[in-house]
Amino acid sequence: MLIDTHAHLFYPNFNEDLDQVVDRAKAAGIGAIIVPATNLASCEQVINLCDKYDIVYGAVGIHPHDTSEWDEAYIISLEEFAKHKKVVAIGEIGLDYYYDFSPKEKQISAFRAQLDLASSINLPAIIHNRLSDDDTMDIILSYCGTGLKVHLHCYNASLEHAVRYISMGHYISFTGNITFKKADDIRELVKNLNIDHLMLETDSPFMTPVPMRGERNEPANVKLVAEKIAEIKGMTYEEVCSRTSYNVFKLYGIGSESKSSLTYPLHDSLYINITNRCNADCVFCSRKDEAVINGYDLKLQKSDEPQASEYIKLIGDPKKYKEIVFCGYGESTIRWEVVLEISKYVKANGGKTRLNTNGHGSYINKRNIVSDMPGFIDEVSVSLNTYSRTQYAELMRIDEKMFDEMISFSRTVKESGIPVTMTVVDMPDIDIENARKLAVEELGVSFRIRSYF
Ligand code: SF4
Ligand SMILES: [Zn+2]
Ligand SMILES: [Zn+2]
Structure with missing residues (x-):
C-alpha cells in the first residue's frame, strides 16, 4: 500500500472527474489520501470528500496565502471541523514569504494560533514553508516539549533543518519535484534523510512528476514519487511504500496493515x-x-x-x-x-x-x-x-x-x-x-x- 499525504482534491480542476481520479488512485495501490484544506470554505469541502470517499482523510486549516483576513474566531470553526472522525490533522498551515499574499505578521499569528489548536486537540499539523525557513524553524522549535508533531510537506529547505526536524520526531514529505531535471539538491536531501521519517505526497493538482509534467497532477502519480525515492535511496519500491506508509500510520493513525506479515x-x-x-x-x-x-x-x-x-x-x-x-x-x-x-x-x-x-x-x-x-x-x-x-x-x-x-x-x-x-x-x-x-x-x-x- 502507498499513501498520498497531500492532495487538494477540492480544486476546481477535479470537478469533472473526481470519481475516476479516486478509482485510478485505488487501482494504483493507494490506500489513503489526505486532503488538506486551505481556507474555511475548503474545510467544508474536505469534510464532504471524507464522507464521500472511503480512502479520503482530511486536514483542516488556513493556508498562509489565505491569512490576510485572519481572525482568531476562525479557530472555533476549525476546532468544530476537526471533530470529524476522518480529520487527521490541522493543515495546511505555515508561512510563505515567496508569494507574500498575506502580510507576514498575519501569517505568523495565524500559524501560531493553529499550532496551538493542533497541540491542544492532539492532532499533528501539516506545514507549508516557502522562503520562510528560519521563522518556520523558530516557531516549530517553540513547541518542543508540547508533544506536537508536524509534517513538513513539499520539503525544500536545508538538510541541516531537515535533520533538526527529524531529531524532534517530525516528518518530511516530497512531491513530484524530486523527479524534476533541475532538482539535484532535493534528490540529495532524499538520499541523506532517514526513510523512517519520510512520507510521500503529490500536492495535486500541482507538482506533477516527470514524465507527466505540465499536466494536472493526481494521487495515482504518487507511485512515481515512490519509484524515484527507491531509485535515489537504492531501496525496493515495495520497501519505500511499506516504510513510508508505516510513518503515516505512526503520525496520522491511518492506513495500518492490521494483518500480521508472515x-x-x-x-x-x-x-x-x-x-x-x-x-x-x-x-x-x-x-x-x-x-x-x-x-x-x-x-x-x-x-x-x-x-x-x-x-x-x-x-x-x-x-x-x-x-x-x-x-x-x-x-x-x-x-x-x-x-x-x-x-x-x-x-x-x-x-x-x-x-x-x-x-x-x-x-x-x-x-x-x-x-x-x-x-x-x-x-x-x-x-x-x-x-x-x-x-x-x-x-x-x-x-x-x-x-x-x-x-x-x-x-x-x-x-x-x-x-x-x-x-x-x-x-x-x-x-x-x-x-x-x-x-x-x-x-x-x-x-x-x-x-x-
Ligand atoms: S533472543 Fe529472543 S528475546 Fe532476545 S532479541 Fe531475540 S527474539 Fe528477542
Ligand atoms: Zn503547500
Ligand atoms: Zn498544499
Whole structure:
C-alpha cells in the first residue's frame, strides 16, 4: 500500500472527474489520501470528500496565502471541523514569504494560533514553508516539549533543518519535484534523510512528476514519487511504500496493515517470520510491544503460526531474493522442523538461506540441530550480545550457562563448514572491542555491530 499525504482534491480542476481520479488512485495501490484544506470554505469541502470517499482523510486549516483576513474566531470553526472522525490533522498551515499574499505578521499569528489548536486537540499539523525557513524553524522549535508533531510537506529547505526536524520526531514529505531535471539538491536531501521519517505526497493538482509534467497532477502519480525515492535511496519500491506508509500510520493513525506479515522484504532479501516465541527475554527486545519492522506487523500468536507450506507459497521463486532469512520477533529454532522444511525447498529451488538465531537451538530442541544444517542452511548469524557471561545473563534475563551454550553452538556451526557471523547491539555499556576479539580472534568467525534504536 502507498499513501498520498497531500492532495487538494477540492480544486476546481477535479470537478469533472473526481470519481475516476479516486478509482485510478485505488487501482494504483493507494490506500489513503489526505486532503488538506486551505481556507474555511475548503474545510467544508474536505469534510464532504471524507464522507464521500472511503480512502479520503482530511486536514483542516488556513493556508498562509489565505491569512490576510485572519481572525482568531476562525479557530472555533476549525476546532468544530476537526471533530470529524476522518480529520487527521490541522493543515495546511505555515508561512510563505515567496508569494507574500498575506502580510507576514498575519501569517505568523495565524500559524501560531493553529499550532496551538493542533497541540491542544492532539492532532499533528501539516506545514507549508516557502522562503520562510528560519521563522518556520523558530516557531516549530517553540513547541518542543508540547508533544506536537508536524509534517513538513513539499520539503525544500536545508538538510541541516531537515535533520533538526527529524531529531524532534517530525516528518518530511516530497512531491513530484524530486523527479524534476533541475532538482539535484532535493534528490540529495532524499538520499541523506532517514526513510523512517519520510512520507510521500503529490500536492495535486500541482507538482506533477516527470514524465507527466505540465499536466494536472493526481494521487495515482504518487507511485512515481515512490519509484524515484527507491531509485535515489537504492531501496525496493515495495520497501519505500511499506516504510513510508508505516510513518503515516505512526503520525496520522491511518492506513495500518492490521494483518500480521508472515514474510517481509528487506533490502534484496526475504525475511521469514516464523514465531514470536523465544526462550529468552532480552531487555532490548520489543517483540512483546509493537513488533513492527518497516511497516510489517510481525505479531504472531502461537495459534496462528503457519505450516511450512504456507511460507513456501509466499516465497515462490527463492532466486528472486539475495537470501531467505529466518528472522522475526522470536527465536526461529523453536520451530526448527518448519525452518528445515522451508530451507529444503529454498535449496532445491536454487535459493540461499540464512538463519538468525540466539544460538540456543540445540538446547531448545534437546539435540544437536547443527547436524541438520549442511546443504540447507548457507549462513548463520548468532546474537553474541556481549563477551561477558554475567552481562549476557542480565541482558537476556536468562541463566548464565546459556552463554556457554551459544558459544558452543557457534563453534559447532563453524566446524561444520557453515559461515558464522556474531553480532552485538551497540548499546551503551557494551564492550564492543572485547566482543569483537571473542568472535574474531577466539572463535574465528565474522563480527557485526547492529544499531540500537
Ligand atoms: S533472543 Fe531475540 S527474539 Fe529472543 S528475546 Fe532476545 S532479541 Fe528477542
Ligand atoms: Zn503547500
Ligand atoms: Zn498544499
